[in-house]
Amino acid sequence: MSAKPLEQCAQAEKTAFVFPGQGSQKAGMLAELATQFSLVKETFTEASDALGLDLWHIAQSGEGLNQTENTQPVLLTASTAIWRVWLSLGGLRPKYLAGHSLGEYSALVAAQSLSLTDAVKLVHLRGKLMQSAVPQGQGAMAAILGLSDEQVLELCQIATQAGSGQVEAANYNTKGQVVIAGAATAVQLAIDHAKAQGAKAIALPVSVPSHCSLMKPAAEAFADALEQTAIELPKVPVIHNVSADVAKDVVALRLALKEQLYRSVQWTSTIQSLQDQGVRYIAECGPGVVLSNMAKRLPQLEKTFALDTPSRIDDALNTILVAEGQIV
Incomplete structure (x- = not known):
């Protein structure tokens, strides 16, 4: 089963998807999902071929998984695989997308702003530059x-x-x-x-002090790669970490990704913005439950979901389709 084209998906009015960053990785992630959906391994193969690395092996064995340059493409690929499964099952196109730190790249892939192959190359480089910006232990x-x-x-x-x-x-x-x-x-x-x-x-x-001034040298080097990468305006609005707002053009989007390396992640404001825009359901599109658990504290949200197992996806799919009026 393939993912349904984004433009053919029904539009949600109360649902946002959020994508996690580093810290959500764990050995064996998405193993259960991969047994039911071939899209999972197909997505990992696509990303692995772009880098010349076996990302599925890293994800399952845990070998090198916590090395930043590996963690970032593995997590991005995992989130993209879950997103594709969601679309293949008839899931709705969310009202907004947002990602925590690295997760912003997953959101941009989901929004068709970046291709998966370009995105994994970017975050692989991003991880290398971040690791080299500050000597180990400092x-x-x-x-x-x-x-x-x-x-x-x-x-x-x-x-x-x-x-x-x-x-x-x-x-x-x-x-x-x-x-x-x-x-x-x-x-x-x-x-x-x-x-x-x-x-x-x-x-x-x-091993890396992210989102602080120590990352400015990495950001300057990373800006060159961003300029050379094809980026389009997202087909679903993506809220950026640095501003908790939506970029209006590609120039602003590239700047937001550069500044994200050394500026604070405005996640509290991001989630509040989603709530203010009428979002009542938040689904975490990635391994783990870090972001969905944090979102539970917001008073106006009706429910949060994790999507990293078949049963969790089924629960989210049914609940959201009913809440959005797609199933009566």
Whole structure:
């Protein structure tokens, strides 16, 4: 069964799809889905051929899966495979798409702004550039739980002014949950200050300090690749990380992807924007439940879904078709 062309899909009015970023990967992802839908392995073959890597083997064995240059194309391919399965089953075209960090590229592939082959090449390079921008061990990230955005910004400022390097807010994930990134010593100092205020602070097991100023050299190099890649305006509106808004032209879209490397992910604002635009159902198109769990906190959302197993896709498909008036 092949994916139905996007323009032939019925349009949803209450549903958005979101695509996860790094951290959602796990060995064996999509194995159950692949036993029922040949589209899964076909999608991985298409992406693998573009890179000369066996992405399905990496995804199933876990060998090299947590190396950033591998993680990014594997996750993008996994999300694209799920999206294609959704369309093949008669799923609706969402009102909006959005992706967290790397997930923005998955959203752009779903919106036919980028081809899968171009996108996996881009994110493979993106991972390499991010990894090489900061020497191993010199950068770090941490999740701060229980403080307001303003309090997190203040502790970042205090830690930076102490002279041990710069630390910044990297991901505004949801109210009371902000990820910080920067120089390892400064991140540790910010962790200490957060705990002193009674907050929970968790150092993240990452090799790259994403979405902070340390990534500016990577962004400059990446901009050349973006200029050489064919990009079209999305056929479904895609909300960008850096602005929580929709790009109006391809020039703005390319700039948003470049700046995404060193600017904060505005995920709290992104999800709030979806809610403000009448979205009541959010489906997470990728392995895991990170984004769907975060979205559950929003009061106006009626339900969130994960789509990484056949039973979860079936539940989402039936519920959304009824909610959108496609099944009476």
